[in-house]
Amino acid sequence: MRKPLLTHEIGSLAKPNWRVKAITGRFLTDKDLEEAKRWGEFLQVETEELLSILSKRTDFTPQEKDRIVYYSSMMAVRLLEKAGLDVVYDGEQHRVEMYEYPIKRIEGFKFYGHVRSFDNKYYRKAALTGPMKLRHPYHVEEFRRINSFAKKPVKIPLTGAYTLVDWSFDEYYMKDIEIGTRRGLEKRREARRRFVMDMAKEVIYPNLKALYEEGARILQIDEPAATTKPAEVPDFVRGTVESVGDLKDKVFFAMHICFSDYSVLFPHIEGLQGVIHEMHFEYANRDTKEKGRTPEKRVGYGILKALAKYDFIVGLGVIDVHTDFVEPPELVRDRILYALDIVKDPSRLYVAPDCGLRTRTWDVAFAKLRNMVEGRNLALREIGL
């Protein structure tokens, strides 16, 4: 997968209201049905069956719910295709979110309740209470379905071993370890390493392998927690190497990390060369909105100099996912060309949003992605490709 300035997405898109309400048992309004019709027409998706199901408004059967998810998945894929992306996905239309969904499919975990993330935002947190065992690979059906209707190559994202561990409690490896003693502190560190490595071996690798065997050739490992504990970055690296295993030469692996202090990854990520092919970070969120290719205008891209020394393809976040501001194509172009000055080789630079666009409406997400592709095209023209 080596195309100069290839464009792709990063995981999530918003779920349409008609999909959310149907799955959670809330009554659908006329507006919800009109929304489904509008997007169907715009994306040229035949919606006769969907609208017929949605017209029930409530009390959908499991089969009907599955068809509703099918249509939201297909529409999301078509949205990305229509925006002009080279690699597509369905924006997690099949999933709840990136932690609870996988953890529920692994034996050994128990959910206790909510903890706060910030303000009035919370997430359900689970503890590992016994040996981990993958119930069954949890993204294969999703890949099979998306691949059946996608017109572009499909990339499947998957939450990585370190993040699943970092966001969980540990009652298994930590059991009976003393507190406040040197021996206890060392055992705690060792327990943490074992947790990461077993997660990689018992859960992530089998998932990746199953996807490979099903035909997936582009996989994205999401590790938003990778830099949370700087001292554990080597564990994150070892966990990733274990997760990928013998698939490193068979599959194109992208790694996505965002809203982090990337500096703590260096030099440890050297160990991911040859394992991870594309290293994608968020940049636009830290950048100015002004056009231009000077370091002052492109303040968000400072870490590129450190990253470019390694042999990864640089996954470049050029779209801020936390604002409705639609980046003009010229701004996207300048961000790309600034990065290209550092990375040099356009086949080592891929273009994407900073992160998943789930907090944006489909209208805004589409406008942003369309401009991203247009900006990429402007950049290609400028470098004569």
Next chain:
Amino acid sequence: MKRSVSLNGKYPRSEALIRATRDYDRGRIGKEELEEVYRKDYERVKKLQDGFPLRSDGLLNWQDIVRPFAYLVKEAHVGGLVRYFETNTFYRKLFFYDVSIRGDMEAWASQFFRFGNLAILPSPYTLHRFSEGLSIEKAGHLVGAVVEYLWSNGYDYFFLQEPAIVYYRDMEAMEKLEEALEFIAKKSNGAIISLNTYFADVSPMIKHLLSLPVSAIGIDFTFTDVESLVQAGWDEDKGLVAGIIDTQNSLMETDEVLAPVMEKIEQELEPKFFIYTGSSDFEFLPSSVADRKVEILKRLGGVK
């Protein structure tokens, strides 16, 4: 009070309050309904501490450890999210423009300190570090003013939450912190003030911490080896707020796990007094788990 127990930091909201805060944000319930759920949750936290010599309100309505200070001063604004040390939680950075205190301390305090005799507040260095436009000295003045008010309104114990100074090992800031703490101590002559550190090994800084004008130092024993403190030598006039209940993990501490550290604290470290508590905020645990950990504390403190 040789041995005691207490809560530490923010206490988790119940699942009912979590639902209510979400519903309020989405416009499904009004302010009064939300306040009623808060009232029940404060009752829950109060009941949980029956028999505790030190009782805190759990800071249930604090959005983070510094947020109320944005509403205490004449001009400040609440900024973007910043990761709270090495956790999967975030606080909002505060931007201070005019740090003179807004008129009514009573109204402010009644909103953020609902009951109890233990007030939990950010320490000046952490408040400074989580803000823009607020020096350690000015942070000390703000915290001092709050401590003075609460001290004169029945609070006897103050936990000043100071994870930042040990996490960043900022030796250069120690002098300024000392001055700020002196100011606070003068505002509450006779109160028990503990400087609670967490999220880092304190042993490299322990001598400096022990020299600070506070009654006790709080230590997170999920990061610090008690033997290193024994080796460094403790100040017999200083108390210890011993974070021996892991608030970052749901695993329940057994006697076998706690015995070695407690034995060393009580027989070798010999602080003036010791208060067993959580290693950091209990809020990192779901409420059902935190409640069970408080039961362990009760057992340690001999609370009936």
